[in-house]
Amino acid sequence: MAADAAPRSLSGKVLDVLDAFSADAPELTLSDISRRTGLSLSTTHRIVRELSEWGALERQGRGPYRIGLRLFEVASLAPRGPQLREVALPYLEDLYEATHENVQLAVREGLELVFLERITGRDAVRVLTRVGGRFSLHATGVGLALLAFAPPEVQEQVLSGSLERWTERTITDQGQLRRMLADVRRTGVAISDRQVTMDALSVAAPVVGPDDCVVAALSLVVHADGASPHTLAPAVRTAARGISRALGSPTARRHPAGARRRASGP
Amino acid sequence: MAADAAPRSLSGKVLDVLDAFSADAPELTLSDISRRTGLSLSTTHRIVRELSEWGALERQGRGPYRIGLRLFEVASLAPRGPQLREVALPYLEDLYEATHENVQLAVREGLELVFLERITGRDAVRVLTRVGGRFSLHATGVGLALLAFAPPEVQEQVLSGSLERWTERTITDQGQLRRMLADVRRTGVAISDRQVTMDALSVAAPVVGPDDCVVAALSLVVHADGASPHTLAPAVRTAARGISRALGSPTARRHPAGARRRASGP
Incomplete structure (x- = not known):
């Protein structure tokens, strides 16, 4: 958990949010993400909003967050x-x-x-x-x-x-x-x-x-x-x-x- | 270009770095990324290092950076x-x-x-x-x-x-x-x-x-x-x-x- 580790840069925190998703947990709420990353709810909220605007995360209506199609587009270049x-x-x-x-x-x-x-x-x-x-x-x-x-x-x-x-x-x-x-x-x-x-x-x-x-x-x-x-x-x-x-x-x-x-x- | 736009948060800058890669430009040097994102070389260097440590970017030896396999792993959950x-x-x-x-x-x-x-x-x-x-x-x-x-x-x-x-x-x-x-x-x-x-x-x-x-x-x-x-x-x-x-x-x-x-x- 990032909270217990050395101070984490903001870009590191962005990657921690992506890391919170897994095959066993492909859909996460804000509080799930906060708990899994050890980030505060307000930091989680800010990062999730930016990731969603960019398309790295998606949600249906007010449902949980999921990995977004934009990440698939970028990853297709690997x-x-x-x-x-x-x-x-x-x-x-x-x-x-x-x-x-x-x-x-x-x-x-x-x-x-x-x-x-x-x-x-x-x-x-x-x-x-x-x-x-x-x-x-x-x-x-x-x-x-x-x-x-x-x-x-x-x-x-x-x-x-x-x-x-x-x-x-x-x-x-x-x-x-x-x-x-x-x-x-x-x-x-x-x-x-x-x-x-x-x-x-x-x-x-x-x-x-x-x-x-x-x-x-x-x-x-x-x-x-x-x-x-x-x-x-x-x-x-x-x-x-x-x-x-x-x-x-x-x-x-x-x-x-x-x-x-x-x-x-x- | 981010440099000309409103002040960009660090997590936004991380996404700008990923955005710099495209099908026409799948391999980029640090200075390519800096030029494409409008970020300073030192900021680019710091973000690229963190993205590389996590696996979102990869390079062979001292070659250009490319999208890394770790991004494909996360994107597979979309x-x-x-x-x-x-x-x-x-x-x-x-x-x-x-x-x-x-x-x-x-x-x-x-x-x-x-x-x-x-x-x-x-x-x-x-x-x-x-x-x-x-x-x-x-x-x-x-x-x-x-x-x-x-x-x-x-x-x-x-x-x-x-x-x-x-x-x-x-x-x-x-x-x-x-x-x-x-x-x-x-x-x-x-x-x-x-x-x-x-x-x-x-x-x-x-x-x-x-x-x-x-x-x-x-x-x-x-x-x-x-x-x-x-x-x-x-x-x-x-x-x-x-x-x-x-x-x-x-x-x-x-x-x-x-x-x-x-x-x-x-």
């Missing part, structure tokens, strides 16, 4: 958010058309991931993800793909942190997780087999940007029963390479999606 | 943005699968519209829209559908404003536009025939929310050559009613998508 999603979408659609399973796109943000897109088949396995929502890196396919290619200091922080157990198959042992990440780097594919829910398996591959760094990961999430990750992997890698190429990755340009390395050799 | 899109997506996908043409979803924001989603077929006609981008209400199919059901004062403001001409077929005559809007209200379908570009025709229908007010519009944009809007209208209306029902519209619940009114009568 290169690591909607802009990346826009480039990726045709490839996500292709993968969806080919499989009719859940297709997901995520980026790393600090020690977690943020989902940028999810295309869900009607008969696909239920997934917990929400576009714009966060998740830990050590359990999902996209998370393992992002973690495997994250800077060493990020990997160390995640590995030495508390590794939440989602199911009996979630890997929470540091050594085991290290070996799994090494496998992901070697194969270019991350497989999460019932590590988040006992009915789902995901197969993920990294997406590479113009400087050949991993900027995102893409996954297919299917029913764990009878799933064959090694059959799904080529489709996932193909889509991931398509996005990488569209982003200008030099490696993906040299080796077009679907081609084997040796195919472009001498 | 009920009239990503939340509405999330409900609509399966119906947009259905319409896309059935037609493989451009499918668009938009909401009204003041006297303009904002695109929430666009699904594009590979062979579909090129469209000018960008998710998160704005457009005028009087030319596109979605725009006409939203304008036809907007409050009277909004309609009057748009009709009496300057009506930009996009093509020789854009309707810029107030009387003609009034008659077209009346047609849209009568038929429940808006058709924009080469009114934005000479190669595209769009067929749109309104989406209705829980209080039976129009909250969004949905369109199919196809090649104008050989297009048969009256053949496309039932599919567009079906998808729009599906979304309305999912949003809890009482009318759409009583008359399920695809059913005629009389089918539920006595």
Whole structure:
């Protein structure tokens, strides 16, 4: 709470007001916001009025405040958010058309991931993800793909942190997780087999940007029963390479999606 | 420019900094931001630092600033943005699968519209829209559908404003536009025939929310050559009613998508 912390600048308080909203609390009254931010009612009132005039907050009549459309307009300019999603979408659609399973796109943000897109088949396995929502890196396919290619200091922080157990198959042992990440780097594919829910398996591959760094990961999430990750992997890698190429990755340009390395050799 | 306007509060200045970014200028240096906002370099520096710490702005190394992923996370909570899109997506996908043409979803924001989603077929006609981008209400199919059901004062403001001409077929005559809007209200379908570009025709229908007010519009944009809007209208209306029902519209619940009114009568 800001009230208990060091003195907060007014611009910091504006961000605190936005932070008060969450997926669990998408609608808040003035007093909710005041309580959640620790700001006085009068300060809250002043900031909320300015945010509403600008369009960052909205309300219907005298109802509670909600996040406004204007924020969506500004956020649509985020290169690591909607802009990346826009480039990726045709490839996500292709993968969806080919499989009719859940297709997901995520980026790393600090020690977690943020989902940028999810295309869900009607008969696909239920997934917990929400576009714009966060998740830990050590359990999902996209998370393992992002973690495997994250800077060493990020990997160390995640590995030495508390590794939440989602199911009996979630890997929470540091050594085991290290070996799994090494496998992901070697194969270019991350497989999460019932590590988040006992009915789902995901197969993920990294997406590479113009400087050949991993900027995102893409996954297919299917029913764990009878799933064959090694059959799904080529489709996932193909889509991931398509996005990488569209982003200008030099490696993906040299080796077009679907081609084997040796195919472009001498 | 804020510098020339009335004294601007610090929270207003924070919003001015976000406003400095646009689709034409998604990456800005400190001095770009200072120039665009009219704020001093030191004030700009302080606000940019706080926005960066929070994640509303990002930069690569010492490169220019860009809109950050954290803003996308907060914006994902907007009920009239990503939340509405999330409900609509399966119906947009259905319409896309059935037609493989451009499918668009938009909401009204003041006297303009904002695109929430666009699904594009590979062979579909090129469209000018960008998710998160704005457009005028009087030319596109979605725009006409939203304008036809907007409050009277909004309609009057748009009709009496300057009506930009996009093509020789854009309707810029107030009387003609009034008659077209009346047609849209009568038929429940808006058709924009080469009114934005000479190669595209769009067929749109309104989406209705829980209080039976129009909250969004949905369109199919196809090649104008050989297009048969009256053949496309039932599919567009079906998808729009599906979304309305999912949003809890009482009318759409009583008359399920695809059913005629009389089918539920006595």
